Amino acid sequence: MRYVMSRLPRVSALLAITLAWAAVPATGAPHPARPNVLLIVLDDARPETAAALPATTRWLRDGTSYPQTVAATPSCGPSRATLLSGRYAHNHGVRRQADIGGFDHTRTLQQTLHDSGYRTAAVGKLYNDWPLDRTPPGFDRSALTGGGYDGAQFVVDGVRTRARYSTSFIGAQARRYLDEFERDDDKPWLLYLGFTAPHAPYTPQPRYAGRTFPGGADPSADEADRADKPAYVRKHHTTRAEGEAVRTGQLRTLLSVDDAIEGVRARLARTGELRDTLVVLVSDNGKQWGEHGLGEKFMPYGPSYRVPLRLWWPGHVAPGTDPRPASTVDVTPTVLAALGITPGYRPDGLNLRGADRHRWLLLEYWRDSHNGGFPTWSSRYLPGRAQYTEYRDARDRRTDREYYDLRADPWQLTNLLRGERDRTPDTRADAAALAAGRGCAGAACP
Numbered sequence: 001m002r003y004v005m006s007r008l009p010r011v012s013a014l015l016a017i018t019l020a021w022a023a024v025p026a027t028g029a030p031h032p033a034r035p036n037v038l039l040i041v042l043d044d045a046r047p048e049t050a051a052a053l054p055a056t057t058r059w060l061r062d063g064t065s066y067p068q069t070v071a072a073t074p075s076c077g078p079s080r081a082t083l084l085s086g087r088y089a090h091n092h093g094v095r096r097q098a099d100i101g102g103f104d105h106t107r108t109l110q111q112t113l114h115d116s117g118y119r120t121a122a123v124g125k126l127y128n129d130w131p132l133d134r135t136p137p138g139f140d141r142s143a144l145t146g147g148g149y150d151g152a153q154f155v156v157d158g159v160r161t162r163a164r165y166s167t168s169f170i171g172a173q174a175r176r177y178l179d180e181f182e183r184d185d186d187k188p189w190l191l192y193l194g195f196t197a198p199h200a201p202y203t204p205q206p207r208y209a210g211r212t213f214p215g216g217a218d219p220s221a222d223e224a225d226r227a228d229k230p231a232y233v234r235k236h237h238t239t240r241a242e243g244e245a246v247r248t249g250q251l252r253t254l255l256s257v258d259d260a261i262e263g264v265r266a267r268l269a270r271t272g273e274l275r276d277t278l279v280v281l282v283s284d285n286g287k288q289w290g291e292h293g294l295g296e297k298f299m300p301y302g303p304s305y306r307v308p309l310r311l312w313w314p315g316h317v318a319p320g321t322d323p324r325p326a327s328t329v330d331v332t333p334t335v336l337a338a339l340g341i342t343p344g345y346r347p348d349g350l351n352l353r354g355a356d357r358h359r360w361l362l363l364e365y366w367r368d369s370h371n372g373g374f375p376t377w378s379s380r381y382l383p384g385r386a387q388y389t390e391y392r393d394a395r396d397r398r399t400d401r402e403y404y405d406l407r408a409d410p411w412q413l414t415n416l417l418r419g420e421r422d423r424t425p426d427t428r429a430d431a432a433a434l435a436a437g438r439g440c441a442g443a444a445c446p
């Protein structure tokens with residue numbers, strides 16, 4: 001019964017969503033003072049990487065976790081634009097890494113909070129292809145990097161510098177901004193905390209370089225028959241062993257992230273801000289650890305698009321697990337609803353803490369020369385049930401299609417549109433829903 005919403009007629013579902021949206025500002029008790037917002041964004045972390053974040057997990061344990069969360073567009077730059085705007089890439093326009101120049105910075109979490117009296121700062125990796133010496137609109141302060149670990153370059157409020165180790169630098173800079181905020185103690189703040197970990201090149205701190213971790217890639221890392229998959233998949237040959245090396249490298253870098261986050265938590269406790277801070281932990285996309293013979297992300301498979309999402313705010317966000325489908329597009333609307341702030345625009349995502357729910361999850365990706373030759377695709381994803389994917393060429397003509405019955409085949413081993421005829425599902429409803437979803441806006445989004 002978890003997906004009862006998807007069985008309702010479309011009009012009723014839209015009406016329910018509209019009513020829930022209208023009701024949002026009234027759902028929480030009025031806040032005597034607005035809380036701070038700490039938005040922690042990991043880079044390429046799938047949900048399983050929580051194994052390398054013990055202190056962070058302990059801290060956020062009495063918040064809400066959303067195990068069915070996707071990155072609406074599993075690619076760094078587009079995904080961050082989605083996280084910070086609450087809009088799908090087909091609306092915010094950052095479809096490819098280099099598109100950030102066309103981003104509407106006024107329709108963002110940071111601009112909305114800034115306009116509501118928040119002090120705002122961004123630390124670490126934010127957008128791709130953004131000039132680091134320019135503080136992005138909506139932020140008062142910024143200490144940005146393009147990525148990397150040892151000797152990574154940062155620009156701290158216009159001053160160029162190099163970090164000995166990026167993760168430690170990001171943690172220290174976050175604490176500096178928190179100290180600065182503390183001097184203006186009455187004002188709430190937004191701190192965007194974007195780690196470069198666990199993105200390639202997975203350089204660990206020496207003290208974590210020998211650590212190993214039990215577990216590994218999912219069973220699709222040994223997919224023997226990929227004849228059901230589109231041709232581009234079969235051009236890749238990432239082995240389970242190669243995927244395992246990437247996984248270990250990622251988890252080692254996250255041990256340093258755990259230390260940095262613990263340092264931020266301790267500083268919040270010391271300045272008396274801990275209980276007045278809404279914390280969000282999320283990743284911009286996942287990572288293939290050899291599943292289907294693939295590395296990277298950018299593909300319509302679980303390891304690429306599934307991401308961790310946790311919310312924490314003692315006394316306001318209930319402890320527990322929310323199994324409802326969630327997306328990166330929901331982060332900004334959920335934060336703003338928790339704060340009782342109505343943005344000056346209509347996001348595409350929804351308030352995850354409201355009555356409202358996704359009928360299905362829209363996933364979209366556009367071919368990007370920065371990312372290699374992965375094709376353009378979009379999916380209709382029903383977690384635990386099914387995923388329907390269409391690939392498109394440069395002229396927007398449909399090329400390949402995939403359909404996975406996730407109840408029988410959770411690892412996406414058998415594309416039912418490339419198998420025996422008698423098992424071919426009827427995908428007309430999926431295709432129609434996806435066609436509408438690809439152009440959706442606001443409450444009309446699935």
Ligand SMILES: [Ca+2]
Nearest residue numbers: 043044076284
């Ligand atoms: Ca990423």
Ligand SMILES: [Ca+2]
Nearest residue numbers: 185271272273
């Ligand atoms: Ca204080």
Ligand SMILES: [Ca+2]
Nearest residue numbers: 225226413414
């Ligand atoms: Ca197969």
